[in-house]
Amino acid sequence: MAAVSLSVSTVKPLGDRVFVKVTAAEEKTAGGLYLPETAKEKPQVGEVVNLGPGKRNDDGSRQEMEIKVGDKVLYSKYAGTDVKLGTEEYVLLSEKDILAVVS
DSSP: OOEEEEOOSOOOOOTTEEEEEEOOOOSBOTTSOBOOGGGOOOOOEEEEEEEOSOOBOTTSOBOOOSOOTTOEEEEOTTOSEEEEETTEEEEEEEGGGEEEEEO
């Protein structure tokens, strides 16, 4: 998986791509122990920031996306491309890599 650092103000995904702001990883365990950076797992939950127009069907029409901006989603662990905008971390991934909408 590639990591990209950008210095732009907006990102507009194409096709069925989704731009997700990564939720920060847990800093301590359920038992109260603090985790060092090397022991933290890659987050798999984030908030949808922007969507592409949707996948194009064989007849040329667009398939509507099942998610919307603001949804909190669970995505595949090694899916997409990591993008860093300033200090914020994002993931650009395909809609098929989103496993569930969580609340």
